[in-house]
Amino acid sequence: MASTACFVIVSKNDIPIYDAEVGSAPKKEDQAYQHQFILHAALDVVQDLAWATSAMFLKSVDRFNDLVVSVYVTAGHTRFMLLHDSRSEDGIKSFFQEIFLNPLYLPGSRITSSHFNTKVRALARKYL
């Protein structure tokens, strides 16, 4: 299990619709803030890369210290972004795929479902 991981889903018009700290370490406020900032800045990188490749899983698009930003782009240009400190690529890929198949989603709106939240955390524990 990654000690630090911040997971954000960004819709195709660049609005974050879901975010969660899924690391096992206790959450620190300023860190969380920095994570948001890093992921936001990484969007620029993603937008370049996403058009350059047809793959869905863009591995590590950016790095911050030991934290890596990995991104998974869906067909509808929704981006799953994960800031994490582990190195298991397969684990991350499976995590993204499971999230992708989770149907609790209504296009355009923020995801407020507690079920989804629970599922994400369970998947994070499983794969990360």
Add this chain to the structure above:
Amino acid sequence: MMVELLLLIQRRSSIVFRVTFILSVVLRFMRLAYLIGYGVEIEKSPVNSASLSMLSWPKPATWPSIPPDSSAEVMAKEKTILQAKAREKLFDIQRKPLPLEPSSLLREANRRRAFLSVGNLSELYDSVDGSGLGAHSKLSPNKSSSNLMTRTMSGPATSETSLPVDRPMRLSEIHVAAEHALKQTISDPDFMTSLSSPEEFESRYMELTKGAADNYHRSWWKRHGVVLDGEIAAIFFKHGNYDLAAKSYEKVCALYSAEGWEELLADVLPDLAECQKILKDEAGYLASCVKLLSLESSLFSSKERQAFQSEVVRLAHSEMRHPVPLDVSSLITFAGNPAPPLELCDGDPGTLSVAVWSGFPDDITLESLSLRLSAFSSADEGLKAIRSTDARVLVPGRNIITFDIPPQKPGSYVLGALTGQIGKLSFRSHGFSQDGPVDTDEFMSFEKPTRPVLKVRKPRALVDITPAVSSALLMNELQWIGLIVKPIDYSLKGGILHIDAGAELKIEESQMIEIESYRSDGEHSSPIDASKVLSRPTDTGRVEKVPIENGKIKLPDWASDVTTLVWFPVRAINDTVPKGTSPASPQKHSIVDGMRMIALKLEFGAFHNQIFERTIAVHFTNPFHVSTRVVDKCNDGTLLLQVILHSEVKATLHVKDVSLDLQAGFEHLGKGDGRPTSSLFPLVIAPSSKAGILFVIRLSGTKDLDELEQADSMLHIKYGISGDRATGAHSPVPVKPDDSEELLFKISLKLKRPVLDPCLAVGFLPFSTDCLRVGQLVNMKWRVERLKDLEEASLSDDEILYQVDANPQNWMVAGRKSGHISFSEAQGSRIEIAVTCVPLVSGYVHPPQLGLPDVGDANISCNPAGPHLVCVLPPTLSTSYCIPA
């Protein structure tokens, strides 16, 4: 040291993937500046923190030492460090300042002092300034901390062996040492200039940052570019260049706001607000404060949010140069009642309660509040706004506000927008909120609910008033008329019934009106609501007497929800005397004669705005219809007159006495008192049936034909009636206490003298033989009789001409065909006339007839009447025509 720096560039990767060289230089430049003590100039923003915290300190083998005679510089640096304080943010927003260093410089530098042993480092920990140690321990390279740990573990920890030869450097000393070392190594004069003073550093830093930002914008990495714009804005702000600062901050805020990264926005927006406040941009400042309030409440403390609110309220109440509307859509939201929609009848007002949620941290006073409703089907907001009471205070959270709704057009309405005023500024909110805790996955927070909150029904029948009886009531008597007042899902409380009687109908206002609860026959004895029934358990309904004034009846309160029967007394007036009928003078009975109209109007409704109008027709009738006929006429002129009484009502009539005043030309026989022959009173006539009464009368002599023509007989009937007012005609309402129950009915009858008035009778006497044969003589005899004396009859002569009519082809008359006869003038005298005839043909033939040409047919009675046809047999065989052979 520069070499080391350059090596750093290659070894460490940076925050951005394809960073331009300029930005990397910026970062290193900033790191150097920090090294020499310009750290206070560097704004602690996320980008700087993020960038610099990753960039570790240079790692020389030994840290340069302080040059001699630098105590003045050290003092100066100390002063700078002590004077450094975090920039005060507007609204007293306290945030933990972000670190700009990967690890404490103090520790790093002192670690590289050759003469210090490991054991002293723990002491250093205690004395270090806490600016960076705890916060960035996660971000610092794992290596250093792990190294530290191993060293601590492995090395000796006793203090007696670690007496330093020299004490550790203070921060100011480190800065001075680094500065001197750099001055010796840096060859580039420009570079040196930029590190020579904080101001120089800042201007170079600004230049480099601008360059980096431009590069990013050109490469379409707008987020990176905008973030650096934020850095530039901070420097502008520091130098008081608020206009440019505001512009740059606006760019940053716009990006974060557009992309919905609220946490990041929460960091920058207060800066923008500060610039706007300084620039006296009231509209912008107001918008920023509102936006700050609209962000997630977890991003700010409640004290900070209260500060935002008080600023908004202050501005709203101040005299703004250009008042702007407030966008509080996410702060003031509303939702309808979860209960079923309010249902109103057409034309009725009502009250609607709406839940309004306030996202403000404190109570807020609204100068006014209005709600718009829009019709469900059409897109436009067709209604005027509905105002609630003025000046209310919204508490944070849920408020219930009631609105008075004026009468609306029929249709379904949903909640539209909420508008109002805070101070002098108006606001409008389209925001719908979920009333209550959200626990469902199906909830779409931005979807407009289309559940209607108000339904105004199409105009429909709210009440029905029908007459209680359909059969006729007694004319010219005081009768009860019943009205069934039935409310249809609506309360008639306070209703007033207006009764307007038409022509020839009078309402007796001296009597009280009776109102009773009504149960139609179809309803079974379901348990009646106790509140609607009197205490008597056996009573089927409740009866109340109310007065009537000027045709107005006020309905009692208990009658507002139940069907009631309203009885009021009326008298239908008909002054014409009814006429009886006889076979000679049939009369058309027009139903319209007995019909009377009553106009009803009921005013009711919660605000007396509903009106029900109806005109009902009530039938009135005489109790009897009388017809006469002559049953029999005796030879002496006595007539048996049968008077038939037809009951016209659905009630039992008791006939007590009948008397007949005969017209001229007729007179009673018998007792002569005008009463019928037999005493059969009281005579009970069942509803709608008839009874006959016999009178014996005869014609009396009178020659005045005019008088005869115009005279009428009058029949007086004394009767009583027992009927139910709920069925039809009934015993009249007693107005005065001594009113008798005996009623009098008068009807005129027209008796006509008989048309036929025979004074002579011509009778045919039977044949003497049984059969008549052709060629055989037959005697035909007639007898003429006087029925009346010659004076009475209208004949003038006592000689009467007679004539025999026979068909010459069938008969041969042997004798006189006509002649005169004269016989006695007295009544009953007779004379025979005989004529011999011979039938000429066989078969059925008309016989000869005797006529009296001078006497009118009306005066002749054929009695006994002669045959119509006679049978004539063929002649007997005649042997005289046979010729012997």
